[in-house]
Amino acid sequence: MSERxxxxxxxxNRVVLSLxxxxxGLAIMVLVLILxxxxxxxxxxxxxxxxTQGARPVGVAGGGMRNEIIxxxxxxxxxxxxxxxxxxxxxxxxxxxxxxxTAASVRFAADILAGVPSIVVGVFVYAVVVRPxxxxxxxxxxxxxxxxxxxxxxxxxxESLRLVPSSMREAALALGITRWRAVLSxxxxxxxxxxxxxxxxxxxxxxxxxxxxxxxxxxxxxxxRGLLQPIGALPLQIYNYALSPYADWQRQAxxxxxxxxxxxxxxxILVRRLGSRRRA
Amino acid sequence: xxxxxxxxxIECKPKEYIAGLEDRxxxxxxxxxxxxxxxxxxxxxxxxxxxxxxxxxxxGPSGCGKSTLIRCLNRMHEVSHRGxxxxxxxxxxxxxCAGDTDPVAIRRRIxxxxxxxxxxxxxxxxxxxxxxxRLTRLWSQRKELQEVVEHSLRRAALWDEVKxxxxxxxxxxxxxxxxxxxxxxxxxxxxEIILLDEPCSALDPMATLxxxxxxxxxAENYTIVIVTHNMQQAARVSDMxxxxxxxxxxxxxxxxxxxxxxxxxxxxxxxxEDYITGRFG
Numbered sequence: 393m394s395e396r397x398x399x400x401x402x403x404x405n406r407v408v409l410s411l412x413x414x415x416x417g418l419a420i421m422v423l424v425l426i427l428x429x430x431x432x433x434x435x436x437x438x439x440x441x442x443x444t445q446g447a448r449p450v451g452v453a454g455g456g457m458r459n460e461i462i463x464x465x466x467x468x469x470x471x472x473x474x475x476x477x478x479x480x481x482x483x484x485x486x487x488x489x490x491x492x493x494t495a496a497s498v499r500f501a502a503d504i505l506a507g508v509p510s511i512v513v514g515v516f517v518y519a520v521v522v523r524p525x526x527x528x529x530x531x532x533x534x535x536x537x538x539x540x541x542x543x544x545x546x547x548x549x550x551e552s553l554r555l556v557p558s559s560m561r562e563a564a565l566a567l568g569i570t571r572w573r574a575v576l577s578x579x580x581x582x583x584x585x586x587x588x589x590x591x592x593x594x595x596x597x598x599x600x601x602x603x604x605x606x607x608x609x610x611x612x613x614x615x616x617r618g619l620l621q622p623i624g625a626l627p628l629q630i631y632n633y634a635l636s637p638y639a640d641w642q643r644q645a646x647x648x649x650x651x652x653x654x655x656x657x658x659x660x661i662l663v664r665r666l667g668s669r670r671r672a
Numbered sequence: 673x674x675x676x677x678x679x680x681x682i683e684c685k686p687k688e689y690i691a692g693l694e695d696r697x698x699x700x701x702x703x704x705x706x707x708x709x710x711x712x713x714x715x716x717x718x719x720x721x722x723x724x725x726x727x728x729x730x731x732g733p734s735g736c737g738k739s740t741l742i743r744c745l746n747r748m749h750e751v752s753h754r755g756x757x758x759x760x761x762x763x764x765x766x767x768x769c770a771g772d773t774d775p776v777a778i779r780r781r782i783x784x785x786x787x788x789x790x791x792x793x794x795x796x797x798x799x800x801x802x803x804x805x806r807l808t809r810l811w812s813q814r815k816e817l818q819e820v821v822e823h824s825l826r827r828a829a830l831w832d833e834v835k836x837x838x839x840x841x842x843x844x845x846x847x848x849x850x851x852x853x854x855x856x857x858x859x860x861x862x863x864e865i866i867l868l869d870e871p872c873s874a875l876d877p878m879a880t881l882x883x884x885x886x887x888x889x890x891a892e893n894y895t896i897v898i899v900t901h902n903m904q905q906a907a908r909v910s911d912m913x914x915x916x917x918x919x920x921x922x923x924x925x926x927x928x929x930x931x932x933x934x935x936x937x938x939x940x941x942x943x944x945e946d947y948i949t950g951r952f953g
Contacts, residue, residue: 567861
């Protein structure tokens, strides 16, 4: 080995190492900047009124996003209500019952669905739900969020079910337990933390979605007035308020952004907790 | 994942079963049994009659199809990826390989314990034992269920070690205890036949000894089939022994089957002699 070749390799090693270090630093810096800036601008705008007051007309000071917070909860709840049964059963089908070929094509379809731009999901739901019902509605918003949620829930449920050793399946079947019973009582409990993790990640994802709500839930200045009426949501109101020329509304948009980020952050931390418990 | 491609093109009839004879209960008659994984033939043309209330050992070098054979006996082979069988297995004169036989019903009568202990990790010790009954809805009375749990654990010689911690997870037990827990779990559903697929290969000698004692006791009431790669174990515990070997086409075939003492002291086949004297395998 020549001395020169060695020193060149040592140098290229240093260059690549520092480049990848800088790249990692940049990635983290973006997160820190977003968190920091929303914290500075949002936390100061957060007060009790923000949680307890509805929106006020232009020019009237004060007001808050009580209606939008409730709206987001209702929309996420509706989305989960529609998506969880479908997603979980699809995940169970993929992991436990489908033949390898069927599973491969269903999995491929789910991955494509997960990659569909959320605005396209919104337009689709506008065409098949909003138009026939002749109204923007909380229901339509829930459907749009559910479509985004289903592939995430199905794929994470499938992955966690596959982690349960096949010896557990065989042990259950060898006791004379039917396949469905074995899945429900032995396999699913074994994969529960993984499945819950997937559900929470999906909830975190849809809680922040704006595009699919634009032509489905539409947004509303009033509170909840029925499932077939338009409803407000935090991300929609951030969009509306942030674009407005009024300083007070912009301030509230920052507060709402801060609240959303905190929500997603809290869910992520919870997910990590669950994950580490599974490993323990 | 479930493949159910059972070909019954080969006609077979139970030979030794005579209807109405009580002492015939628990006899398994294997006739011309072949098993595949996809296109790979794992065992071929195996015929043997497994005696009731006795321990039958299946021995042979690795890869000879011992586990495949035992998994065919309670229709677990078809759970394997692309598993398929041909031929017949008669239990009390009824072909359990027939397409219209419910594998779930067969597995209730023919229990199985695997190589690695498989307690259900999300269930307590007592729930593990009663799992078969609870999940097949054969039982619902909680009090009676507790009696079954105690009875099964006693028969599996585990009761004294776990009676104070029935609520703890089955995974908290030692390997040998876990295996006896799995035996208790299999016993709780009152099977007629118990299949053991190398039950001691993951255990230390003391735990192995306990399982062997247990098998001897159970043989008074049950038909037991055990796969083992340990010839000393087969010689110690079994009444009958079957020697399987892989032939040139890589498929396992039954070389010799008979009383264990004959097979070990006076083998009829040269290959059996070579194997038990340790020339190969």
